[in-house]
Every structure is written in C-alpha cells, then in structure tokens.
C-alpha cells in the first residue's frame with residue numbers, strides 16, 4: 349500500500365494551541381503555492397511511475413479554506429501524474445467555519461470521498477478559548493451538507509474547564525450528525541503557543557484527568573458502535589482510515605507541499621517549513637527537501653513495532669521475521685521481558701492488551717532503549 353499527502357498550509361486564524369505549519373495571513377499566496385505544488389507533483393510523477401497509490405490525504409492548515417477549484421486542480425494533476433487504485437480513499441480535512449454548498453459540490457467533483465472535520469468540542473466557549481473560527485452550529489451545518497458521506501470528527505480532550513458532560517455532548521453530537529469515524533486525542537501544549545500560559549497557570553486538566561476523560565469517552569464511543577482500532581481512532585465497522593493505517597503499517601507515502609514528510613524506498617525526507625523557500629525551490633526546478641535519511645535496519649525494526657503496536661491489530665511476528673531476518677525476542681530481549689505483562693500474543697500477532705493501549709508510549713520505551721547505538725546514527 350502507498351499514500352499521497354498534500355499539505356495546504358493556510359488558515360483564517362491561528363488557533364491558540366496550534367503547532368502545525370500553517371499561515372494565518374498568507375491566503376493571497378494560495379494560487380501561487382498550489383501552482384508550485386502542481387509542479388512538485390509533476391516532478392515526482394516520472395520518478396514514481398511504477399507505484400500505484402491507494403490513498404490521497406489533503407491536510408493542513410485548512411484545506412477547505414482555499415478556493416475549491418485549487419483542490420480540484422490538485423486532484424486532476426494527481427491523476428495525470430500518478431496511478432491511483434480505482435477505489436482510492438481520498439480525504440480532505442475540513443474546518444466547519446469555512447464551507448458551503450458549492451465547495452462540497454466541487455470536492456465531490458474532484459473525487460473526495462472522505463472528510464475529516466475538526467469539531468474538537470461541542471462547547472462554544474471552549475472553541476472560543478481554542479481560537480477556533482467555528483461554533484457547534486457550524487459543525488451541524490457542515491454535516492448536513494455532507495449527509496450520507498463518509499466523514500470523521502476530531503474530538504479533543506484536556507481543554508480548559510472541560511467536564512465529562514462536555515465530552516458526552518461532543519461525542520453525542522458527532523454521532524447524531526452521522527460521523528462514521530471519531531479521532532479522540534489529548535490537547536498537546538507546546539512551549540510558545542498562546543495556550544501555554546493556561547498550562548503554566550495550572551488551568552488545564554492534568555494527565556490523570558485527561559486519562560479519565562479518555563476512558564470515559566472510549567466507553568461512550570463503544571456504546572455507540574465505534575470500535576477503537578488505534579489509540580486515538582475509533583470507527584464504525586468498515587470505516588477505518590486507510591491512509592492512517594498505511595502509516596501504522598509502515599507503508600510508503602509521498603508528501604507534497606511545505607513541511608510535508610515522505611517515506612519512500614527506505615528513506616525518510618521532509619520539505620522545508622518555510623513557504624518562501626519551498627516556492628523558490630520548486631520554481632527553480634529543485635525538490636524542497638531539507639532533511640533526508642536512509643532508515644537503518646535497527647531503527648526500521650523499532651518503527652515496525654512502535655507503529656504497529658499503536659493499533660488493535662498489533663504486529664505479526666512472522667512478518668517481522670520476513671522483513672528483517674531475525675526474531676522480535678532476539679532483537680529486543682530485555683524490552684520483551686519487561687513488557688510481557690502488557691502484551692498478548694496468539695503465536696503470531698503480538699499486541700498491547702486493550703487496557704494498556706492508552707499508555708503504549710511508556711510500554712514502548714524499553715524497546716527504544718534497546719536500539720543498538722550504531723543503529724541510531
């Protein structure tokens with residue numbers, strides 16, 4: 349499996365917690381930026397002509413903020429330059445404060461068949477605190493426009509003043525509006541983001557409270573038929589995100605646009621985070637990657653475990669052996685021993701027990717510590 353990622357870095361307003369590469373005051377660059385992105389697609393097309401891609405994902409930023417004809421143009425260019433499977437999953441991230449009927453019409457014409465909506469919370473005062481440009485009513489309106497479509501909803505935990513009741517309202521709203529998939533994740537506070545002051549002032553729920561919210565949210569989601577298939581992702585049967593599953597299976601993907609990352613032919617590379625530099629590189633006919641590294645075998649082994657163990661499917665011991673020519677227990681004897689109580693195995697599939705999935709990061713720590721020094725170089 350392989351995926352295509354397109355980064356659209358424009359937003360109407362910078363949210364108070366935002367750590368993504370997004371520019372709130374540069375929408376005038378959208379046409380020129382997308383023209384560069386079309387060129388980057390063409391540049392890579394030739395080189396990747398042997399590949400067939402199963403998914404396309406427009407992320408950001410706010411892809412639904414730019415004129416929809418630019419998304420249509422990108423999809424036309426993708427189809428010209430790459431081979432997509434017939435049933436390719438094509439997702440677009442959408443901010444409920446930026447859409448209308450015509451946009452949705454153009455997206456469908458472009459072949460977008462999955463939407464990811466950033467609701468975050470159904471409580472308007474919390475949306476305001478987050479600096480979001482939409483309210484709960486905008487979300488309801490957006491989902492009406494998407495009636496019958498496959499869409500996912502983002503739900504955030506750990507907001508200032510948030511209660512279990514708020515989480516219940518948010519999940520119930522997403523469910524009632526027809527969301528097929530819910531991503532429920534904790535707010536992360538980066539130093540430098542405006543919300544960091546709230547964190548320093550102790551105004552945000554602490555990690556124990558967030559863990560309690562997570563358990564509560566997970567119980568509700570289960571009741572409503574959403575099954576957890578990855579630590580932060582829940583889906584009605586058959587609606588798991590193929591694009592993200594490819595990441596967790598350590599599948600290949602190619603990213604386009606400012607800050608986009610790629611993993612192709614054993615190499616990870618990332619484009620510049622500067623809009624100007626990205627456009628200059630592409631205009632002059634050069635790729636805009638600023639970091640590029642061949643993934644060493646020991647790192648690849650760790651990635652295989654780290655990514656796969658985030659999911660309910662776990663990792664296959666046979667597949668590990670096939671890919672790396674060694675056994676998990678031979679490569680990570682101490683970590684396996686230390687983590688035994690948190691893991692379960694049916695002889696092939698190795699998984700983190702359901703009740704420990706939320707703390708998978710700490711379970712994976714001993715595996716990271718056991719990567720041989722020479723492999724880290």
Ligand code: SF4
Nearest residue numbers: 359362363366370409
């Ligand atoms: S909409 Fe997303 S990318 Fe844009 S500012 Fe808010 S959090 Fe950042």
